[in-house]
Amino acid sequence: MVVVALAATGVWNPFPGMWDWVDRSEPISEPDVVWQQRVGGTPRSVTIAGDVVVVEQRTRVEARSLATGTQLWERKADWAAAAGGDRDAVVVVGKLLVKGYEVLDPATGATRRRDDDAVAVWTYRNMLLDARCVAATDCTISAWDARGTAPLWTAFVPGVRSGLLGDNPGLLGTRRLDAVRIDEKVAGPEPVPPLLGFPIDGRVHVLDTATGRVLQDVEPGRDERLSVVGGRLLRITARSQDGACYFAISGRDPATGREAWQRTGVNLRTADSAGCVQREDPYGARSVLIGVAPDAREAVLDGYDGRLLLTAAPGEKLLAVDDRYALVRTADKSAVASRELGTGRVRWTRPAGAKAGAALTPYAAVLADEKPSRLVAVDPRTGRELASLRTSANALAVGPQGMVIGEGREIGYVRFGGAPVAPGRTGDGGVPGPGGTAGVPEPEDSCGPKRELCDG
Known part of the structure; x- marks a missing residue:
């Protein structure tokens, strides 16, 4: 008792280093991460913004150095989201049920711009949108460069949907496939689509994000659901007949309203089994849609022209998709394969369990497996392994040179390809040149098959 009392009062410590050992966290992966830190609360989202890791929690947001994990700043906020790219990233924060937001510098937390009137904000890799009434x-609706001080354009709309408050409220597009132990925002902010669909009072207002023009103001039919994907307004019809749902998809030119393409028989999983009522957006990503063909095989469609980009083999299951590749679980459930959209060519295959999850990001494909629990990151183009961890943690964010994983309040940073190298772009034989890191893949052009996401 005397020993315990003396140690507790600070008079004498008979066990040097004991309290440091008690407070020290167990490593969350094997091999160990570059750094591991305990954050203030359970993360709601984690984003790599340039050289900073932004951690959104329930009532605060904090930023940590990507290199060391050291906390750089902390702010009270009910919501936070990142916008911009690797070189012009910002953090947008606000309070629930309070108008306005602040745009912060991710490295310092300093306010770059403040708004006191906006009721909603949408954050993208190359743009920030806000709405005020x-x-x-x-x-x-106003559009801003991530670090801009004056709007690029402003569009007038007759109201906003009830409940559009805070960051990134839902618009009419696609929803991502879920993956166990991989956060749905692991890829960070996406490039702004060429068109956005704003649901307002039972109608859909289609907005051109290059010019700010409202191109369409459409009311869906009784059996229709509207979605805006790949530069087209999709009218998805689900009709109940003979105890089954019959589907038809019409892709419309947003400027003229004319039909650009049409397909029947593909189930985009927008309807439930009760009377074919469509309550959900279709699955997909960027400019592509995921559906089920009449022969029960999963399929990937181009939202711009309706082309069938991929039809999975019988028994294969789509796990993740972007506008370049699809990751599928093989029919025997023993592996995950990467298929190139448009050609169907197999890019790579890796052994994986029957319950493995997967996600595609610009910099890496991430696989989450169990028994044993693992997280693996590979080059999306070649399947070359970038990181392999024995861990039960989740993949939270992927950046150009590594990824953040987390479990509870513990987060850690994993660098792709091992030790750091001087900045440089990957060239033949892994020799760095300007702009990247040796051995680390750079994101491919993601402009879509018709460059509809890039060309104005």
Whole structure:
């Protein structure tokens, strides 16, 4: 008792280093991460913003150095989201049920721009949108460069949907496939689509993000669901007949309203089994859609022209998709294969369990497996292994040179390809040149098959 009392009062410590050992966290992966830190609360989202890791929690946001994990700053906030790319990233924060937001520098937390009127914000890799209303039926949508101080354009819309408050409220597009132990925002902010569909009072207003023009103001039919994907307005019809649902998809030119393509028989999983009522957006990503063909095989469609980009083999299951590749679980459930959209060519195959999850990001394909629990990151193009961890942690964010994993309040950074190298772009034989890191893949052009995501 005397020993315990003396140690507790600080008079004498008979066990040097004991309290440091008690407080020290167990490593969350094997091999160990570059750094591991305990954050203030359980993360709601984690984003790599340039050289900073941004951690959104329930009532605060904090930023940590990507190199060391050291906390750089902390702010009270009810929501936070990252916008911009690797070189012009910002952090947008706000409070629930309070108008306005702040745009922060991710390295310092300093306020770059403040807004006191916006009711909603949408964050993208190359743009930030906000909405403000002077009356219930008199609203504007404004577009900003991530670090801009004046709007690029402003569009007038007759109100916003009830409940559009905070960051990234839902628009009419696609929803991502879920993956166990991989956060749905692991890829970070996406490039802004060429068109956005704003649901307002039972109608859909289609907005051109290059010019700010409202191209369409459409009311869906009784059996229709509207979605905006790949530069087209999709009218998805689900009709109940003979105890089954019959589907038809019409891709419309947003400027003229004319039909650009049409397909029947592909189930985009927008309807439930009760009377074919469509309550969900279709699955997909960027400019592509995921559906089920009449022969029960999963298929990937181009939202721009309706082309069938991939039809899975019987028994194969789509795990992840972007506008370049699809990751599928093989029919025997023993492996995950990468298939190139448009050609169907197998790019690579890796052994994986029957319950493995997967996600595609610009810099890496991430696989989560169990028995044993593992996280693996590979080059999306070649399947070359970038990181392999024995861990029960989740994949939270992927950046150009590594990824953040986390379990509870513990987060850690994993560098791709091992030790750091001087900045440089990957060239033949792994020799770095300007702009990247040796052995680390750079993101491919993701402009879509018709460059509809890039060309104005």
